[in-house]
Amino acid sequence: MYDVAVIGAGVVGAMIARELAAYKLNICILEKEHDVAMGATKANSAIVHAGFDAKEGSLKAKLNVKGSKMMENVTHELGVKYRRNGSLVVGFNEEDRVTLETLLERGKTNGVEGLEIIERDRLTVLEPNIADGVKCALYAPTGAIVCPYELTVAAIGNAMDNGAKLKCSFPVTTITAHEDFYEISSGNDTVKARFIVNAAGVYSDAVARMIGDDTFTVHPRRGEYLVLDKECGNTVSHTIFMTPSKMGKGILVSPTVDNNLLLGPTAVDTVDKDDKSTTPEFFTSIFDIAAKTVKNIPRNKTITSFCGLRAVGDTGDFIITSPREHFINAAGIESPGLSASPAIAEYVRELLGSDGLKLEKKEDHVRTRRPMHAFREANIDEKNRMIKENPAYGRIVCRCEGVTEGEILDAIRTNPRATDLDGVKRRTRAQMGRCQGGFCSPYIIELLSRELDIPYENVTKFGGESNVALGKTKEDK
Amino acid sequence: MTDLVIIGGGPAGMSAAVAAYERGVRDILILERDDNLGGILRQCIHNGFGLHKFGEELTGPEYAYRYEKKVRELGIPFKLNTMVLDITPEKRITATNPEDGIFTIEAKAIILAMGCRERAKGALNIAGTRPAGIFSAGTAQKLVNMKGYMPGKNVVILGSGDIGLIMARRMTLEGAKVAAVCELMPYSGGLARNIEQCLNDFNIPLKLSHTVTQIHGKERLTGVTIAKVDENRRPIAETREYIPCDTLLLSCGLIPENELTKCTDATLSQITGGAAVDQNRETSVDGIFACGNVLHVHDLVDYVSDEAEIAGKSAADYIDGKRNKTLNIPITTDGKIRYTVPQRITEAKELTVYFRVADVYRDVKINVYDGEKLVFSKKKQKVAPGEMEAVKLKSEIFAYAKSLKFVLEEA
Numbered sequence: 025m026y027d028v029a030v031i032g033a034g035v036v037g038a039m040i041a042r043e044l045a046a047y048k049l050n051i052c053i054l055e056k057e058h059d060v061a062m063g064a065t066k067a068n069s070a071i072v073h074a075g076f077d078a079k080e081g082s083l084k085a086k087l088n089v090k091g092s093k094m095m096e097n098v099t100h101e102l103g104v105k106y107r108r109n110g111s112l113v114v115g116f117n118e119e120d121r122v123t124l125e126t127l128l129e130r131g132k133t134n135g136v137e138g139l140e141i142i143e144r145d146r147l148t149v150l151e152p153n154i155a156d157g158v159k160c161a162l163y164a165p166t167g168a169i170v171c172p173y174e175l176t177v178a179a180i181g182n183a184m185d186n187g188a189k190l191k192c193s194f195p196v197t198t199i200t201a202h203e204d205f206y207e208i209s210s211g212n213d214t215v216k217a218r219f220i221v222n223a224a225g226v227y228s229d230a231v232a233r234m235i236g237d238d239t240f241t242v243h244p245r246r247g248e249y250l251v252l253d254k255e256c257g258n259t260v261s262h263t264i265f266m267t268p269s270k271m272g273k274g275i276l277v278s279p280t281v282d283n284n285l286l287l288g289p290t291a292v293d294t295v296d297k298d299d300k301s302t303t304p305e306f307f308t309s310i311f312d313i314a315a316k317t318v319k320n321i322p323r324n325k326t327i328t329s330f331c332g333l334r335a336v337g338d339t340g341d342f343i344i345t346s347p348r349e350h351f352i353n354a355a356g357i358e359s360p361g362l363s364a365s366p367a368i369a370e371y372v373r374e375l376l377g378s379d380g381l382k383l384e385k386k387e388d389h390v391r392t393r394r395p396m397h398a399f400r401e402a403n404i405d406e407k408n409r410m411i412k413e414n415p416a417y418g419r420i421v422c423r424c425e426g427v428t429e430g431e432i433l434d435a436i437r438t439n440p441r442a443t444d445l446d447g448v449k450r451r452t453r454a455q456m457g458r459c460q461g462g463f464c465s466p467y468i469i470e471l472l473s474r475e476l477d478i479p480y481e482n483v484t485k486f487g488g489e490s491n492v493a494l495g496k497t498k499e500d501k
Numbered sequence: 502m503t504d505l506v507i508i509g510g511g512p513a514g515m516s517a518a519v520a521a522y523e524r525g526v527r528d529i530l531i532l533e534r535d536d537n538l539g540g541i542l543r544q545c546i547h548n549g550f551g552l553h554k555f556g557e558e559l560t561g562p563e564y565a566y567r568y569e570k571k572v573r574e575l576g577i578p579f580k581l582n583t584m585v586l587d588i589t590p591e592k593r594i595t596a597t598n599p600e601d602g603i604f605t606i607e608a609k610a611i612i613l614a615m616g617c618r619e620r621a622k623g624a625l626n627i628a629g630t631r632p633a634g635i636f637s638a639g640t641a642q643k644l645v646n647m648k649g650y651m652p653g654k655n656v657v658i659l660g661s662g663d664i665g666l667i668m669a670r671r672m673t674l675e676g677a678k679v680a681a682v683c684e685l686m687p688y689s690g691g692l693a694r695n696i697e698q699c700l701n702d703f704n705i706p707l708k709l710s711h712t713v714t715q716i717h718g719k720e721r722l723t724g725v726t727i728a729k730v731d732e733n734r735r736p737i738a739e740t741r742e743y744i745p746c747d748t749l750l751l752s753c754g755l756i757p758e759n760e761l762t763k764c765t766d767a768t769l770s771q772i773t774g775g776a777a778v779d780q781n782r783e784t785s786v787d788g789i790f791a792c793g794n795v796l797h798v799h800d801l802v803d804y805v806s807d808e809a810e811i812a813g814k815s816a817a818d819y820i821d822g823k824r825n826k827t828l829n830i831p832i833t834t835d836g837k838i839r840y841t842v843p844q845r846i847t848e849a850k851e852l853t854v855y856f857r858v859a860d861v862y863r864d865v866k867i868n869v870y871d872g873e874k875l876v877f878s879k880k881k882q883k884v885a886p887g888e889m890e891a892v893k894l895k896s897e898i899f900a901y902a903k904s905l906k907f908v909l910e911e912a
Contacts, residue, residue, distance in 0.1 A: 251623070300630065304714065304736075307626040328623030330631065408602040415599035420584035423534065428597075460621035462637045466644055480650055485633035489720040492633050493650035494747065497675050 026052045026189075027381065029208055029217035031196050031231055033060035033440075035172055035365045036357050037223035038179035039098075043369035044376075045186035046391075048384045052215055053180065053188060054208065056195035056227075058487020059447045060440055061176035063225040064361075066450065067249070067300070067332025069289060070172050070280055071263055073360040074111060074164035076131025076139060083342045085134045088360040091367035092166060098366045099170055102178035103395025105281035111167030111263040112151065114158045114317050120267040124162040131164070138165040151260055153320045167263055171281050172362050173450045174396060177440060182393045184439035186386065191215070192443075193487065196224070199234040206235075206350070219350045219381055221372060226297045226335045228343075228355035237347035242356055244297050244333035247289025248306040253325040253458055257283030264317050275310070277318045282453065285321070287314045289332065300331045327458050334358040344368065346375055394438075396451055399431050421471075422464045424457025432468060436475045443476060445469065446486040469493070502607045504528035504820050506594055508585050508761065509614035511540020513793025515568035516806040517612045518577050520813030526820055530606065531572070531579035532596055538572065538579060539565035540616055541639065542802065544646045547667055549694070553803035564802060590766045590786055610788045610816040613762055613776070614809065617794040619664070620754040629716030632723075638664040638752040645671060653748025657725050658682040659713045661689035661696070663800060663887075665752020670699035672750075679703075680744050683711040683727050685734055688861045690754070690887045692800055712736060713749065722747050755798045765789055772840040773797040779845045780852040781815030781824075782808060790816050797842050797855075800889055804855070808842075830902050837862070837909035839886075846905070849896045856891070856907060858884045866910040867892060871902040884909070 028044055030037045033055035041053050055062070072095045078084035099106035115124050124141055131139045142163045147154050150163075184190055191213070200207040205218050224231040229242040257279045266274025278286050287310055311323050337343045337356020342364070345353045352375050354368055361368070377383050395401065399410055399417055410430070411418040417430035435442040435451035442448045445455065448468055455461030455468065469483045469492055476483075484490040505526050507514045510533030518531050537543065542550070545561030552558060555567070572579065583598040592611050597603045619637035634653055636644070641652040642664060654677050658665045661684040669679045682700060687710050689696055700707050708727070714736045715726040724745040728736035757775040767776045767784035775796040776784040782792050792812035793805045818824050830846040832854065841856040856867075862884050869877035869892075876898045884890055899905055 298719065301716075302628045304628045307628060324624075326624055326626060327621065329626065404603050411597070411599065411602040418597050418599035418602055419582055420534065420586075420597060423584065426584075426586065458621070459618045459637075460623050462619050462621055462640045465640060466648055470648075480648065484720075486720075490633035491721060492652075493644055493648075494653050495651050497645055497649050497651055 025205060026050045026215060026217040028219045028221060028376070029054055029206070029215060030221045030223060031208070032223035032225055032228070033176070033180055033190065033192070034063050034065040034223065034225050035061070035176045035179070035362055036354050036368055037221070038176040038183070039365040039369035040221055040223060040354065040372050041183040041188050042179040043373050045183040045188045046386060046389045048386050049381075051183065051188040052217065053183070053190045054194045054196055054210075054215065055190065055192045058192055058444055058484070059442070060180045060190070060192070061173040061450065062486070064332050064334055065176050066173045067330050068172055068247070068334070068359070068362060069276055069278065070169055070286065071111070071276070071278065071363070072106070072168035072170050073363040074131065074139070074167045075134050075136045075360070075363070076127045076162070076164060078134065078360065080130055080133045083344060084360060084364070087342065087364035087367040087371060089135045091364035092168070094366040095168065095170065095363065099175065101391045102175065102182055102393050103398070104171065104175045104178050105397065106168060106170045107281050108166065108168040109262055109279065110163065110165045111265060112147070112164075113162040113265040113267055114147070114154065115160045115267045116157050117159065120269070121160055123267050123269065124160065127162050136164065136166065139163070151262060151264070153259055153318050154264070155315065155317050155319050158317060169263065169278060169281050170362070177451055178393055178396065181439040182391070185393065186389055190440050196231055196234070199231070201235060219352070219376060219379070221352045221354060221376070223354045223357075225357070226333050228335065228353060232347065232353055232355065235348060235351055237353070239345070239347060240343050240355060241338045242335050243338075244294050245336045245358070246292045246294050246299075246331055247334060248302050248331045249286060249288030249329065250310055250326055251328045252285040252287070252322070253327050254283045256285040256322055256325050259285050259321055260318055266317055275313050277314050277321070284327070287321070293336070297333065300333060302329050302331050328460060342368070344371060344375070346379060350379060352376060352379070396435070399428060400426070421467055422452070422454035422457065424459050425453040427452045427454035429471070432471055433475065436472060444472070444484045444486050444490070445492065448472070465492070502609065503530050504609045505530070505612065505816055506606055506608040507531045507612045507614055508588070508594075509533065509540065509616060509793070509795070510535075510538040510579055510581075511614060511616050511793065512542055512565060512568060512802050512805050513616070513795070513809040514540070514612070514614035515565070515572050516809035517614060517792055517813035517816070519568060519571045519575065520810040521817045522575050522577055524814050524817035526817045529577050531577065532583045532585055532594075533579055533581050534584045536581055538569045538581075544639070544643050545667070546646050547671070550802050553801065554806055585761055588761050588765050592788060610790065610819050612812050612816055613784075613789065613791040613795050614793045615758050615761060615795040617755040617757045617798055619751070620756055622751055625751070625753060627713055627716055630718055632716070632718040632721050634718070634722030634747050635716065635749045635751070638662070638668045638750045641668055641750050642671065645675060651675060651677065652750070653677065653746075655680065655746040656748040656750060657713070657727070657744055657746045658750045658752060660684065660751055660753035661691050661707060662752035662754060663691045663695050665750060666691045666695040666699040668750055668752070669705050670703060673703050673705065677748070679705045680746060681706045681708050681727070683708045683713060685712045685730060686710070688885060692887055714741065716749070722749055725749055755794065757795050757798060759795060762791065762795070770840060770844060773842070777844040778842065779847040780843045780850075781848070782812040782843070783815060783819070788819050797840070800887065804889065830899055830904055832905045832907065835906065835908045838867070838907045841907055846899055849900050851893065851895050853891050853893050854907070855889055857889055858886055858909060861885045862909060862911060864912045868908045868910055869894070869898070870906045870908060871899065871904070876902070876905075
C-alpha cells in the first residue's frame with residue numbers, strides 16, 4: 025500500500041513526487057510510457073517564464089511567478105542546467121506597444137521584478153540580430169531557460185533516491201475507490217494507494233473520469249519546433265517572443281541551455297492525443313515567421329524537428345482541484361506549466377496536507393543529486409582523476425556532443441534508469457548532435473543490451489514496438 | 502614535441518602516414534577514435550576498391566588492411582580509441598582515451614584526416630512522426646556488416662548516394678525487400694557502376710525527381726509517402742504515393758567533418774565544407790594539412806590514397822624545411838564547376854586539379870582562364886556531379902598568372 029500514487033511522470037508529476045519524497049511517505053509514480061518526461065515535458069519551449077503573461081489573480085499567474093523564483097534553486101539542487109538569459113517580447117508598431125504596456129502592468133501586478141519597455145537603440149545592443157522591423161520590446165530580465173526533460177529525470181531520480189518507486193509502462197485504465205484507499209490498475213498490474221495525484225497531462229481528464237470527476241476537459245494543442253545546430257546558438261542570447269495579438273502568440277526564437285537554437289511553436293488545437301507528427305506547412309513557413317523578429321538565422325542548419333501536445337484545460341487556468349477525498353487533480357497544466365512546476369508541487373503538497381495526508385519530514389532526506397553532466401563540466405584534472413577511477417570516462421562514444429561511455433553507463437545505472445535509446449539521449453545528449461546518432465547508436469544499443477541483459481534486437485528507441493534492429497542477419501526464415 | 506600527428510586512422514590517415522614515413526619522417530603518431538585502424542572501410546565489405554591503386558578489385562577491409570599492414574610493418578605508432586578534442590592554431594592537440602586520460606601533444610605538423618559524416622534525417626525536414634526504423638545508410642551498413650543485425654525487412658531508400666545504392670543491394674542479399682530508391686534530383690549522385698550493379702541487377706526501381714514527403718508509424722515505421730517533385734524540387738501533390746515499409750534508409754549526402762579544423766582557424770571552403778588548401782593539401786594554417794573525405798567527399802578511396810600521399814609527402818617536406826612557396830594563385834570556378842581542390846597554387850610545379858560539376862552536362866569543354874586568356878582546354882563527353890573529374894596543369898600554364906578560373910563551356 026502506497027501513501028500516494030502520482031499518475032504521470034512529466035515535469036508536474038516529477039516535481040510533486042520530489043516534493044512529497046521529503047516526507048515519511050510511501051510514494052509511487054505511475055507512467056504509461058517506457059520512460060519519464062515523454063509527453064509535453066520533452067516537447068516544449070524550455071522556457072522559465074517571468075510571469076507577465078498570465079491574467080492577474082489566476083493560479084497560472086501566482087504559481088508562475090512563484091515557480092520562476094524557485095527554479096534557480098531547484099535546478100541547482102538537482103544539478104540541472106539553468107540560464108537566466110532574460111526574455112524580450114518584441115513589438116513592431118504602436119498597437120504592439122499598447123499590448124506591451126498592458127503586459128508590463130500585468131507583470132507588475134503579478135509581482136514580476138525588473139520589467140521595462142526598451143526602445144530599438146537599446147534592443148540592438150542587447151540583440152544585434154534583432155530584425156529591422158522591430159521597434160520596441162518588453163524586457164524581462166528574470167526570464168530563463170532550462171532543459172525540461174533533464175529537470176524531470178533529475179526530479180524523479182531525486183524522488184527515487186529518497187525512496188519513491190517508479191513504474192513505467194503502467195497506463196492507468198481503471199481506478200476503484202475503496203473505503204480508505206484506491207486500487208489503480210493498468211490491466212496487467214495493480215497498485216493500491218491512499219491518495220492519488222492526477223498529473224496525467226493530456227489524459228488527465230480521462231483519469232479524472234475514472235473516479236467520476238467530469239468537471240473539466242483537456243484537449244491537445246499541437247506545437248511544432250525546429251532545433252538548429254549549436255553553431256547557431258549565439259544568434260540570440262535572450263528568448264525572443266512576438267507580441268501576442270488576435271493572430272495568436274506568434275513563435276519564439278531562443279537559445280537552449282545546450283546552445284542549440286530553438287524555433288517554434290505553432291499552436292493548432294486538435295483532438296488526437298497521440299498525433300505528434302510534424303507538418304509540411306510548418307517546414308515551409310517557420311523560417312519566414314522567425315525572420316520577422318530575428319535576422320541571420322541560417323536555413324540549412326536544422327538538426328531535428330518535433331511536435332509537442334500542450335494539455336489545454338477548458339477553464340482558462342490550471343485545474344488544481346480536489347474533486348473527492350484523497351484525490352487531487354493537477355490538470356490543464358499548459359504554459360507556463362514548466363515555470364510553475366516547483367510551485368505547483370508545493371501547492372499540491374499543501375492541498376494533500378489539508379486533505380488529511382500526514383506530512384512528517386524525513387530526517388535522512390537528501391535534496392541534491394549528482395548532476396548528469398558532472399563529468400562534462402569538470403576541469404581537466406578532475407576529469408583525469410575520474411578517468412583513472414573509471415576508464416570508461418576516457419572513451420568518447422558520441423563524437424558530436426562529446427559524450428563518454430562512462431556518462432552513458434551512468435545514465436543506464438542511476439535513477440531513473442535509461443532503458444532505451446531515447447532515454448540515453450535525453451539523459452546524456454548522446455545522439456542529440458548534428459549526426460543524430462548515425463555513428464554512435466549501434467554502440468549505445470550494445471551498451472543497453474549488455475547492461476539490461478537483453479538481446480541486441482530487443483533494444484528499442486522508446487519502448488513498445490520501437491525496436492531498432494529487426495532480428496539477426498542470415499537468420500533462418 | 503612530435504614531428505607529425507595524423508588525426509584519423511582511416512584510408513587517408515594511414516596512406517598519409519606511410520607516405521611521410523617513406524619521405525623520411527620517423528616521429529609520427531596516428532590518433533584513431535575507433536578500436537581499430539581502417540575507418541569506414543571496415544564496414545564496406547563489398548568489392549570495387551583498389552582498381553586504380555592496385556589494379557585489382559578488393560573489398561573495403563582488404564584495401565584498408567594493405568595500408569594497416571604497412572603501418573604496422575614500418576612500426577608507425579598509433580593510438581586507438583582516442584578522440585581528439587581540440588587542436589589550436591599553434592598545433593597543440595588535446596585528446597582523450599581510456600588509458601591515458603586527457604592528454605596534450607605539441608606537433609610540428611598535423612594532417613587532418615577525420616573523414617565525413619552522413620546528412621541526418623533532421624536536416625531533411627521531412628514531415629510526419631518520429632518512429633524507429635529510420636537510419637542513415639552508413640548506420641544500417643554498420644548494423645548489418647559489423648554487428649550482424651537487420652535494420653528491417655521492407656525498405657525504402659531516400660537518396661541515391663553510393664552508400665544508399667550499396668545498401669540497396671546489401672539489404673536485398675540479406676533477404677530484405679527494397680521497394681524503391683527515391684532521388685530528389687533528376688540524376689543520381691552515385692557512381693554509374695553502382696546504379697548498374699546494385700539497382701538494375703536486382704530490379705530495384707530508381708525513382709528520379711522523387712522524394713519522401715511524410716513518415717508514418719508511431720513506434721516502428723509503417724510506411725512513407727513519396728511524391729514526384731517539380732523543377733524547383735517541390736513535391737507535386739497529385740503524384741503522392743504511399744509505400745508500406747518498416748525501414749527508411751537515407752543516403753542524402755556526406756558532410757566533411759571539420760569541427761576540429763574550425764578550432765585551428767583554418768579557412769574553410771563554403772562549397773566543400775572542408776579546408777581550402779594548396780596543391781600540397783596545406784591549409785591556410787602553416788603546417789596543418791588535410792586530405793581524404795574531411796577535405797572534400799571522394800567517390801573512390803583510390804583517390805583518397807593519392808591525395809593523402811600528397812599531404813604526407815608535403816608534411817615531410819614542411820618538417821624538413823624543404824618547402825618552396827613562391828606563388829599565391831587562387832583558383833576560382835564558374836558555378837557549373839562547383840569547386841576545385843586545390844583552391845590555390847603556391848608552387849611552380851605540375852599539378853592535378855580535381856573538381857566536381859553542379860549538374861549533368863554532355864559534350865563540354867573544361868576551360869581554364871588566366872584573366873581573359875584561355876590557358877587550358879579539355880573536352881569531356883559527359884560530366885556528372887557523382888563523378889569527380891581531374892585535369893593536369895603544367896607549371897608554364899600558370900607560372901605568371903594572377904589567378905585561374907575554371908569554366909565549363911557547353912557546346
